[in-house]
Structure formats: structure tokens, C-alpha cells
Amino acid sequence: MKLIMIIFYVLEVIAGLSAVCILFTRNIFYGALFLIVCLLSISGIFILLNAEFLAVTQILIYTGGVLLLIVFGVMVTGKLLGKPLVVNNKYWLLGCILGASVFATLPKLFSDVKFYSNNSALTPEGYNSINQIGILFMTDYVLPFEVTGILLLIALIGAAVSISAFTLFKKL
Amino acid sequence: MFPVEHILYLSALLFSVGLMIIIIKQNAIMVLLGIELLLNAANLNLVAFNQLQPQTFTGQMFALFVIVVAVCEAAVGLAIVLRVYKYYQTSILSEISELKE
Amino acid sequence: MEKLITIEILTGAALLTPLISFLLCLLIPVRFSWVVTIVAPILLLISTSISIYLFVVVPNNTSLLISIEWFHVAQYSFNGNVEINRLSILMMPLVTMISFLVHLYSIGYMVGDNGTKRYFAMLGFFTFSMLGIVLSDNLLMIFIFWELVGFSSYMLIGHWIEKPASASAAKKAFIFNRIGDAGFLIGIMIVWANTQTFDLQEILHMSEIYSWQTAASLCIFCGVIGKSAQFPLFTWLPDAMEGPTPVSALIHAATMVAAGVFLLSRVFPLFTDASLQVVAVVGAATALLAALSALNQFDIKKILAYSTISQLGLMVTAVGVGSANAAMLHLTTHAFFKACLFLGAGSVIYALQIANRQTENFDVQDIRNLGGLRKKLPTTFFTFIIAAASLAGIPFFSGFISKDSIITSIWYWSGNTFSWRWLLLVAIFVVSFITVLYTFRMVWFIFFGKEKQSASAVTEPPWILRVPLLILASASVWFFIAWSPFNPSGWFTTLIGGLPDSILVTSISGGLVLLAFVTAWFVYTYKKTQIKSLRILQNGFDLDIAYQKLVGQSTVQLATVAETVDRKWIDGFIHVAAYAQVSVAHVVLWFDKYIIDSSVNAVAWLAGVAGSFTRSFQAGKIQLYIFWAVAGLIIFLFFILI
């Protein structure tokens, strides 16, 4: 138990630190890598929180899919220019004001609140969350599930249209 | 049982850092990273709150959908960024400001 | 009963014939404008005959009311009642007859004028309006006709449209009258607020005297001041002489200006003691100032104009001292002799203009250019001198009787013990003294003395100009009024009512007139050198200041002071007021343009500034957009939570 708590805290610290590092790094590439670290540690937290399926999805889709896309994007834009992948910062002050005020407010509010909990019956042993999730997808959440399908299709079309426009007007 | 507050603090941190990245970083792709952070902050919340009612999966389900949406957004967003890049030869946001008064 | 109906119809006919003349004159095409010179006098003749017939036929103490409702508002009626009473029966023939004679005279006088149509139309319209004043039994109707005579006066003064001076004189006359009329209108409003009627039948026969009557009567008197050219609004009348001379005779001597005096007599019961005292003082002051002015004029028509003002002042004084009858008597006599004088002056002008057609810049109206015309213009001279004698108040002429009765009334009014009223009496004596002086001066310069170059080619004007003169002159002799040359009782007193009479006053005033005559003879005739020096000195003055230097004699000096007061102060005040008004108007316009308008523009500008402020968030930078949006949310948050 204690070890798990330590792992939990370590994961939390890693996630937080890597997020902050994205803020401070000036290299997009490093930024993307930090994000991978951050997301991976979050997926670790997910596992600890009994959300194994979610954690796997997180790793597969995010670190595998999203970030690949991003890194690809970074490479493309970087290559085309031939400039170093350095990001300039602007509006430091504004950003800090905003971030500070959010970060000052939210935890304070969170700590004052008693969240709804219904843990009278703890998770039964051998409770198969993946199985349950599968059933839920096909029953209660079938509509969102289908909508997600359409959403993906539209995203595909949209991305295709945008990118094709990009290739189409290469001559520009 | 893991302390929910801790996860919430982490999510608040991720959220504010995400917002700061969005505003401060000049590169469009970095902004995309910031948005991902925001979404993950929300996901953390959802999963954490789901812990408080362990016999249900509501929060987790939501988080799953959020991840899918994040993918879609990332894909479309990246496509748009690339397109803009083609026209403007830059992904620095403050230089992409032809549309104004 | 049958007879009364006839009277009604006849009155209506007399009233409306001039109106028909007006309409006909308007409708006749320009090509046939000569027709109007025939139609208009004939119609006036008809009106005159009817009036005289009525004058003869209607019993003396009749008060016949013809009720006509004009319109009504709720329970209040606005009537157009016509009342035939002793005053209207006297005034009707007076107005129509003089008008007819002026029509007749104008046929000759206005020959060759291209505005004949308009001229005769307005004469007809004037006569109609004047009859309206005379016949109305309603204060509002009197006011209406009062304004209408003002309008016809405007049109006739400005008859010679091309002459800038006549246009400004016309305007001046109308506006001065309007100022008086505004007062009149306020008086009318006071009467209305207190009685809710305008019928004089009711207003004049109230059982008790109310306090508002003082205010009302004084306001109505304002109208009289304007119309009858009383102090301080008399300066328009001399200017009004820019109009054709027959018009001056009809409107600005005999009838319209006398309408004020008529009105005073008509609404006399409305006047309280306090207001009557004001009337008397104003009248006397006018009489004195105008007489002094008249003594200082060279323009023949202006002398007559000032003399008219002075005589009107006398009449007003008479009303003020409570003797409306005396005023009416003087009004009647004055109408004839002053019309005669004006027409006479007109025929002098006419004759000289014909004779001096070739001479440029020749002012025929300046008495200094005239002289010795008695041989060239015998008829004119004869009639003129009769009328002048009447004006001067020489015994055996009508003017003497009427003026005498006025002085007698003042004499009685001023009482036996010394009071400020004596001053007024003295003033009136002075006026009648000066009257003789300026009359003598005028007559002497025109008809006596050496014959001038200008007079060489002069011939008598045509008969159509002379006949009216003769008729009017004959009406200026004493027997026209009364059998006794020293006592007013005659047809007039039987019609209007008794007049005060005092042998003492009669002899005093007769003596005074003779004394004045002698003085005048001494000054102007016996000491001819003085006249010469006067004439020589005059050549150097075309400015008022220089004019002042000329006068060494006290009377002339006084006269100059009077004129300076007139020109510099009263007229000057009006001018200053007018300038002030115009400049205020300009300031107002400026205010309008820059302050009120620009406040509207300022609002638009502010809206624009606000717009550019809200737009300034829109710099095209997406991150700033996001910042502002999120910051907005946070501000909301703090706004609500804290």
C-alpha cells in the first residue's frame, strides 16, 4: 500500500513537473517529449485509479497517435523553414496573471468542497472493468459511441480537406 | 484509496499550465500541446471523481470519449496549422494576423 | 320693424360694397385696369349714399344690434355682431365720404401708375375694414378689422414697390402697429379671461367696476397708441408719408389713425379713472412733442403728418379727461380739414411734378422749394387756406369749435385748485399756440412769398383733383358743425351727446389763437429777413447736429430737442432693439449651430470612441483573444464571488 502511494506521488510529481517543463522549454521538440512524459505518467495514475482500459487508451491514442501527429507536424513545419525549432514567448505577463489566478483559485476551491461520493459498496473483487465498459458502450453509451464514429469521420474529412488544400495550392 | 484532492491539485496545475502555454507560446503547435494539457486535466478530474463512486464507470466513459475527441481535434487542428503554414510560411501566431480591423 | 330690416340690409350693403369693390378690382384682368377707376368710385359712391341715407334716417338714440354668430367654441360664442349706434352712424358717412372723395381724387392723381388695380383694391379693402371697426359690436371683431386696416395701410404705403423707402416705411408701419396690437391682444385676453365674451353690449354694461378693467383698458390703449401714432410709437406715421398722397389723406390723416380715438370712445365705459389719467397724459405729451416737431419740418407731408399726430394727441387727451364726445367732434372736423390739407398738398405735388418733370433731384415736397403758388393754383390755395385755418383753430372754422370743446373739457377737468392737471392744460394751450405757428409757416412758404423758378410752369391740376378739395374745404367751415361759430351744439351734439361749453374758455382760446396768428405773422411775414436767414442757414444742414446750431430761437430749439428725442431716443431705441434683436437672433443661430447641433454630433462621436475602444481588443492576435475571453470569465468570477 505504501509503495503504491509512493508510486502515485512520484507519478503526480512527474506529471506536474513535465507539464511545467513544457512551459519553460523553448524547443518544440522537447515540448512534445515532455508532453509524452506527462501523458504517460497520467496514464500511470489512471492505472492506479482502477481505470486500466482508459490508461491503455491513453497510451495508445495519445502517446501513439496524437503525439506522433504532433511530432510529424513539428518536423514538417521545421523542415520547410530550415530554422531551429525554437519557440518564442510573448505575453508572458498576461499568461502568468491568468495561470496564477487560475492556479490560485481552483485548488483553494477544491479543498473546501466535499465531493459527491457513493462508496458504500467497494469494488467487488474480480470486477472486470473492461467487460463492463464494453457492455456500456453498446447499451447506455451507444449513442455517444455512434456519434464518436461520425465525429471521427468528420475529423478525417476535415483534416483531409485542409491538408489537400495545402497540397493543392503548392504552387502558391 | 488515493487522495482525490491530490489528483485535483494536479489537474488544476495542468489546467493552468495549459492555459499559460496557450497564451504564452508563439508556435501554433505548442498551443496544440497546451490544449491537450487542458483536456488531460479534465480527464484526470473525471477519473478521480469516478473513484468516489467506484461501482460506476460514468467518469471513465466520459474520459474515453474525451480522448477520442482530443484525437479528432488534434488531427483537424494540425491539418489547419499546416495549411496556415503553407500560406504564411510560419506557425508563429502573432504573425498570422491579417484578419483585424 | 320693416324699417329696421331695411336698415340692417342697408348697413350690410354699405359695409360690403367696398369689399365688392376690392374683389372686383382684383378680378378685373390687367388689360382692363382702367375699368377699376370707374367701378371703384361708383361702388364707393353707392356706399357713401347709403351711409348718408342711414345717417339721415336712423333716429338719434338708436342702438340697433344685428346678431350674427361667427363661430363658437364649446359654450362660448364668438359673435360678429353689428351695432348701429350714434358713433357708428356718425362714422359711417365720414369714412365712406372721405373714402369716396379720395377715390375720386385718385383717379386723377394715380393716372399712369401701373399698380392702379392693386391701389383701388386696397382702397376698397381699407374702407371695408374701417367700416368693420366702426360697426362691430365685438372686441374681437374690432381687433380683426383693426389688423386688416393695418394690412391695407401696409399695402398702400408700400404701393410704389420699386421705392426701397416705401417698402421699409410700410414694414415699419405694420410692425409698430403690431407692437400696439400685441398690447391690444393682451387686453382682449384679459377681457376674455374675466367675462368669456367679447360682445361690447355685455362688456360695457357691467354693473360694477372691476379691478382688472384698469389693466384691460390700458392694454387696449396700447393698441390705440400704435394705431393712432401716440407717444412713444408715433414715428411710423411721418415715414408712412412715402405712400401716395391720397392714401395719406385717407388713411394716415382722416380715418385709420383716428380709429384709435374712435375705439377709445367706443370702449370708454371700460376705462377706469386711473387708466384715463394715463390716456390723458400720453395724449397731451404726444400733442406737444408732435407740434414741436411739425414746426421743424420742411417736407410738406411731414409737417402734415406731425400735425396729425399732434391733433390725434389732442383727441386722446380729450378722451382721457373724460370727454369722449369732444374727441369725436374733433375727430370729425379733423377728418375733413386734414383730408383737405393732404389732398391740397397732393395737388401741389402733382402740379409741381408735372411742371418739373425734366428737373432732376427736385424735391417737390420740400417747402423751401415752393413759394408764391397762390396765383398759379387758386383753387388749391383757396381750399388749402380754409382747411389750414380750421387746423389752426381760427374762429369761424370747424376746427375752432372742436378744439375749443376739447380745451373746455380739459379746463373743467383740471379743476379750480392747482394740481398737475394744470400742467396738462398749459401744455394743450401751448399746443394750440404752436399749431397756429406751423400752420402759418407752412401756408406762408407754399403759397405766399416770391414765386420760385419751379412754379413757373405750374398749372392747376384737373378738375377731378379739385372737386374733392372743394367739398372737403366746404365741410371745414363752422356751419358744417353748428350754427353758432362759438358753440358746438348742433346736429352733432344731438347725435352724439352734449359737449361742455364755456364762454370764458372760448374767448381765451380764441384770443390765444389770434395772438399766435399775430406772432406767426410777425415772425414769418413782417420780419422777412429772419425767414431768409433761416432758409440760407438751412442749405448748410443736412445733418441733425448742424440743424441744431441753426436754431437760436427758443421754440425752434425746443423743437429740435423734441426731434432729437424722437430720432435718437425713441427711434434709436427701436433701432437698438431691432439690432439687439437681430444680433440676439444671430447668437441664437450660432448657439443652435454649434451647441445644440454639436451636442448631437458629440453623442455620435462618443459612440464612435466607445466603438474604437471595444474594437481595440480586436487586434487580430488569437492569443490575446483567448486571454481576454478567459480574463473576462475570471473577472466575472471575482465579481460574483467577492
Place this chain on the structure above:
Amino acid sequence: METGLSETLELITKSILYILPEVILAAGIVTVILIGLATKNKSQNLIVWVTLLLFAASLIFTILNWSLYTSPVQLFAGMIRSDDFSALFKILFDVAGILTVLMSMTNDEIRETKFKSEYYALILSAVLGAHLLTMSMNFILVFLALELLSISSYVLAGFSTNKKGAEGSLKYFLFGSVASAIMLYGFSILFGLTGTLDFSSGDFVDRLLNNQTPLVFVAGLMTLAGFLYKIAAAPMHPWAPDVYEAAPMPVVAFLSVVPKLAGIAVLTKFTLAINLFGQSNFDWQIILSIVAILSITVGNFSALWQTNPKRMMAYSSIAQSGFLLIGVVCFSIQGIQFMLFYGSVYLLVNFAVFFGLQFFEKNNVNSIPSFSGWGRSHVMVSVVMFIGFIALAGIPPTAGFTAKLFIFTSLWSAYEQSGKDILAWLLVFGLLNTVVSLFYYLKIPYYSFIKTSEKIESPKKTNPENYLALVLVALVLLLFIRPDLLMGWLNRINFVL
């Protein structure tokens, strides 16, 4: 558990009937794409007509579905609810879809694009998103539907073939993503507080009632941020002008109506829930009033000096969002009915105006001063636009006036009932801004009718879409003369929210 499962599945199959319009639209997306692939995007007409047909079918089934329920029906385990309120909005979306397609038919940018099928598929999906958004009762579906609508819109906004199109698209995307992420964060907190994602359920309200902390307010505000972004209300409005300026005309027309109405629909449902039927510690009425005041003021004042007609219309749409919000602010059934009336009128008017603007755009009239003199050579379309503008400004004899009158009436009665000063201020601001709005609404008519210009190009004759605009304007006039035609209908609707 097992029996429950089969019952659930049975219920789901039954539910499909209720979402037939949505099914049609979803199938339509695929159909259109397939047609596009088959014809290599060459047969424009076929795609257009199929799309029209799909919208018409959706419209018809939406209307027909009305007979299925007399009271609201919960579908898909409480994910969505079929009720009168959403049905009405769905009709509006379908009409807007039809009008957008008709408008696109003659738009040069759309005709020349290589992606016709994709374009129409995106419109279909956006309308589908709007449909789902108004029906959804669950945060998950709200989020998904909103994203469906948003992602379609992002791409649609970039359909211009020029630089600006890409920029607008990017800005829209970034702003939208951030807004929806913030909204999502709000959802997550609300989930934590209530343990449910179904915001129409009694649990949601009860648990919030028992746990009224500032966090509820923060979460509510974050959630609102997403909705306000959809309706382009202050302070979530800055994206609108840039996006409108860049997007093709039919898309602008579409964006100014469909997302806005969908957003206001879900916002209405959400605020009614979060306001806890008036028992909330936090006064959402005040928040929404401030938002409305800000939107109206910012929109109107910024619009004053615009020279680009699209940009001006963007600000106008911001201001109109404020007016729509007034209906929500009232928190009364009348308010919502009047808001619906306002929304319907707004749809008709906005499309009429955009039809006109598109016509002029074709003739290279791209800035407001260049409208000079066009009113005289093209009387009909100018008059149509003019009536549209005065309807937007709210001057009789247009339904715009009636709508404003109704909206203000409900606001007033809300004020009378609650006595909150902010509502009176809202009323005052609303009225004063009506005057301000005239300054810019009449700008184009002013230039086109009163200014003169020498160089008017030869007119393109026969513009069928102008006649369509005429029909819309005629409807607006008709609704002024007989507002009860629509209001009577709205009145009969059973509003259980």
C-alpha cells in the same frame, strides 16, 4: 443484470425511431461523400439536390416525429430527450441547412472548390451536431455534439481558397478548442459535485442544492464559457469577426445562425438546471444579464465603424446573441417562447441579408462604401436587404420589431417579478443599443440608396437567390402582421424543460 441488458437494448432499438432525422443526416453524410467519390466531385447538382433532399427529409421527419410524443421522451438511457423545445430548434436548423445549401449553389467559392461533397457533408454533420446538441441531456453528448458542430465549422470556415480562409479557420479552431476544453473542465467538476452527467436529472439538482459552494459557480461559469463561445457572446466573442470575414458567404450565414441557436438551446437547458429553479446561491440571472449587456454593447459599438460588411454582420450577430440571451435571462416560459420567436425571425432575416450580401459580393462589392449607388440600379435586392437590416435593428413593420417587443416584454415581467436592478439596466441598455445599432444597420442602405457612384458594373441579371431572399423578407413582414401565426404555435408547445 442480464434481463436489464436486453430491455435496454430493446429500448434503444425503439429509440431509433425518435432520432430518425438524425439518422437520416448521419446516413446522408456518408451518402454525400460516396456520391462525391463516385462522381469525382464533378456533379455539383446531384450533390446539392441530394443534400437538399436530406435536409428536407430531416425536416419532414422532425415535424412528423412530433406526433410520436405528447410529452418529452427520454431516449438512449437519458442521453437525449425528444421534446417540443428541441423539435422546434431542429426545424430551424434544417431550414437553415436548406437555405445554406441554396446559398452555396450560387456561391463562386463553393462552386469552384474541389471538395463539394466534403463541403455538403460538413454542413450535414454540423446540422447533425446542432440537432444532437439541442436534444442532449448528458454532458457526454453535449460535449460530443458540440465538438461535432465545432469541428465541422472549423473546416467550413476555412473553405475559402485564400490565405485569410486558413487564418480564420485556425483562429476559430484555437479559440474553439480552448473554449470547449474549459467547458469540459467545468463538466468534470460538476460531475465531481453531483456524481452524474445527466444535468436534467433530479439527482443533479438535488446534489447541487445540498452542496452549494463557490466551486459550483466556477464550474457553471466554465461550462457557460463553452456555450457562450458557441453563441459568440461576450466575453467569448472575439473570434467571430475574424472568422466571419474569412469564411465564404454561405458559411458565414450558416455560422451566424445554426451554432448560435444550438448554443442558445443548450445554454437555456443548462442554465435552467444550474440555476436550480431559482434556489441557487449564485444569481445566474445576474451573470447572464451582464453577459447580455456586454454582448449587446460590445457588438453594437464595435460594429459602428466597420467597413467590411461581413465583419459588421459578425458584430451584429454578437449583439443579437445578447438579445437572444435576454429571453433566457427571464427564466420564464414566456421568455423562452419569445426567445424562440426571436430566433426564428433572426434566422429568416439573417439569411435574407446574407443572400443580399452574397449577391453584392459577386459584383465585387466588398466594403460598405462600395455599396454606393447600387440601391438605385438594383432596387429589389437592396430593398430586401434594407428590410432585413431594419428587422435586425428592430423597427416596424418587421417581425424584428415584434420579436424585440416580445423579448423586452418578457424581460420587463421578469423585472416586475424579481425586482432586480440588473434587469432594468438590461432593458435600458437593450433599448439604447437599439438606437446605436441603427447607425450601422442603416449604413449599407445609406450608401446604396443615398450616395451615388459613377462606376456601377453591368448588373448580373436573374439572381434566383434574390427572389428567395424576397420570400424570406415577405415572411418577416408577414410575421409582423400576424405574429400569432408563429406565437400561437409556440404557445401550444408543451415546454417541460
Place this chain on the structure above:
Amino acid sequence: MSQYLLSSLIFTPIAAALFVLFIPNEAKKTFRIVTLAISAIQLGLLIFIIHQTKDSTFSSFLLTEKANWFSIDLGTWGVLQAEYFVGIDGLSFSMVTLTVLIMLIAGISSWTIDKNVKGYFILLWILNGAIVGTFVALDFLLFYLFFEFMLLPMYFLIGIWGGPKREYASIKFLLYTIFGSILILIVLIALYLSVQNPDVQDRVVHTFNLIHMTDAANYITGSILNPDKGWMIGAHSARWWAFVLLFIGFAIKLPAVPLHTWLPDAHVEAPTPISVILAALLLKVGAYGLLRIAYPIFPDIATSLSWFVALIGVISIIYGALNALASKDLKRLIAYSSVSHMGFVLLGLASVTTEGVSGAVYQMFSHGIISALLFLIAGVLYDRTQDRMINNYSGLSSKMPMYFTIALIGFFASLGLPGFSGFIAEIMILLGAFRSFSANGLIHESFAIVATAGLILGAAYFLWALQRMFFGPFYIKSEIKPSQLVDLDKREYSMLLPLVLLILVFGIFPQILLDYINPFAQHFTDSVLNAVRTIQNP
């Protein structure tokens, strides 16, 4: 037929406007003929109305037409009902008569319009219908509809067919009047929220009915404008504010100083027929609104603020006249004289005496025809020389004697010479204003006394202009040949002479019109004063 008389009067021109949409722009003659035909039909209808109502008293509303316009269920809050409700009483009748007459004249005057004839006439007809509608509407919403409906055609008529500064003038006009109408709208909303239809007992029916609004019993208890227990907004009652807003709204239209500055610009820039309509009809709408709406609905406030209304009236009289005196432009002079004359309307209205109110209505009518004549006179000259500056002319009477005659009549009629209609109106107003203090104590006598100064100033500026333009030696600055400066032609006679005739007829036989106005005025004063009494001592 007699049932729909008023509607036909309103909708004839509007229907014509729709019908004519399909006639090409080039058929100028057709438009002119249709305009005449519309006026002819309206005249016929008017005569028929006179015939129909000859046995009725005009104190109540006649020829009423009532139809449900829309009624919307608001659930617990009641029903919102608007009606198509029109009818005429003495006030409406005189204004409708004026409208029909002026529209005829303006139609003839519009023959000189050359550009964009179709648009012009369509707008003119819509304007025609809207003005008639405003004067007969008895439902506040309907009134407001027509009220607004006038605005936009006017805006375009000035803006498109106006003079060189037309853009500025039209915008100014629009902004002022829109501002005013927003104020009226606020009161409109507040009123219908407060008033219920007494004919329906079982539930609250909010109504726009102007007649119901005048009855204090119809106000819902606790509503904002309830006479007994209305709301307070700041230091004053809501009713006070409502009256003030209405007053400002209508005063802009009237126009009263200091809200008048749109008027000179609009008048100067508008084409002649539009100036005529503007001066003769649109200004009357402001006064009509005060008489029909502001005073009867808020008698308590109106009477307590009468001194203020009268003060504004007197200021307008004097200020307008002073401005007219300083004006160098003929049309501007006439425009300012309108300000001055409409001030009299306010004064008469404020007195709430029978003669004062009769006079106010009479002044509205009389100013309508006189100002129409004056603007036509200005237009005649402008048509010939394109020059309106007074100082650029001199001695015109020698070249254009008939024109001079008509101008003379117009000027003297305007300065209130007896025999012309303006005199009757002004004298009644002054009498009423003066008597008010002793009769009902509303306004002090000094207002009437100061107002008489307006008469003097009126004489001053008109005569001065007359002197400068028509007297003296002939001179014009404009570069046209003197031979082109012809006297009036037949068309001009056909506009000017009827007006001259009307001015004279109504100046000499006022009873013709007073038969219609009197019952209204009496009813108005009685009801206003009674209402005040009942509100103060329930």
C-alpha cells in the same frame, strides 16, 4: 362599404404602391396619374365619411373598425392582445382631412421629380398611407407601427431626392426621430404591461387599446403605471417618467426647442413636395401624439407639468421666431417659422381649456395648409433659379406679379393676419392660455403674454423677407436670364390657389372645422380634468 371606410383610406395608397411595383420606371406619366387617382379616391372617401357622419357627434369615435390583430397567450402572465382598431373623432377627422388635401397638393407638386420616379412615388404612397394610419389608429401598437412607418420613406425621400446636403439632413432627421420613437416605445411597453382589457373578465388581457389606457380603472393593481400606486423611479413616479418620455418623443416630432434642429436641415434639403409633407403633416404627428396619447393617458402628470409644456411652447415661439429673423435662406426661415407656430400648439394644449385645445387643433390644421403654401412658394422660386438665399433677390414683384401676390398672401397668413386661418387658431390658443389660470390654474397668464411677442416677431421676419425679396429695384444673383423668370404656370396655380382658398375659407368660416374640433376639445378637456380629479380624490 361604410364599414371599411377608414381602412380603405389607409390602404388605397399602400395597395397602389404594391400594384405599381410592376410598372417600369420610365412610365412617368402613369405614376403621376396614379398619384392623382389615389388622391381622388381618398377625397371621395373623405366626402363619403363626411356624409356618413353628418348626423353624429364627434365627441366619441366614429366609423370604428375593430379586428383582432394578434393575441398571444403568455400563460400565467395573461394574454397579450393587439387589435387593428381605427376610428375617427374630431381631432382625427381634421388631421385626416388635412392629410388628404396636402397629399393631393404634394402629388401635383411632385411632377417635377425626374430621377427614379417609380421609387419616389412608391415611397410617397407608403408615406401617405402611414400618415393616415397614424391619425386614425386607436391601438397604441398600430399607432406606433404607422408612426415608424412614416420614418423610413421620409428618410429616403430626403436622402435620395434632396438637395446638396441631403445626406447630412436625412441622417439627422432619422437619428432624431428614431431616438424619439425609442422613448415612445419604452412607454408603449410599460403601458401595455400595466393595462388590461376590461371586457374580458376571467383573465388578464394586456391590451394596446388607447381608449382603455385612458381609464384609470383598467390599470392592473401593482403595475408600474398604475395611477393609484404606481412605481417610483428615482424621485418621481413611473407615470411621471412615462409622460416625460412621451413628451420628449413627440416634442422631437413637433418639433419643440431645443429638440428642433433636425427640422431646418431636413426642410432645406428636402425636395419641395417633401418639405410640404414634412411641415404640413409630419410635424402634426407630434402634436397629435400629445393630444391623443400623452395627455389623455397621463392626465395627472400632464396637468401638473402643464407649466413646463407651456414653457417649452413659449420658448419655441420666441426662439423659432428669432431664428427665423436671422435666417438668410428662405426655406430655413419658413422652417423656423414652423417651430414658432408649433410652439403655439403646445401652449394651447397645455392650457387644457376648450378654446385653447380647439385652437391647438385648429393651429395644426391651419399651419398644415399655410406651411404647405409657403414651401410651395419657396419651391416655385427654387425651381426657376436653384437659389434660396433671400438676399440674392430683390424686386421680384415686377417680374412675377402673381407670384408676389400669392407669396404676400402666404406670408401674411403665416404671420397671423385676421381673415386667414392662422389667426383664428392663434387667437384661440392665446385666449385659452390666458384663461387657463383663472379657469383651471394650470398655466400662468404670463405665458400667453410672452407668446404675443411671437406675433410681433413673426411680422418682423416675414415682412423683412418680403421687403428684401419683392420690393425695391429688380435684381437676382442667379445667372439665369430674366426672361426665364416667368410667372406662375398652370400647374403651380393648381397647387397654390386651392391652398390660398382653403386658408381663406378656414380663416373666414372657422365653424366648418370647429364643428368637428369642438366636440373633441370639449371631450378632451372634460376627460383630462375629470381624470385628474378622480385620481387625486378617488
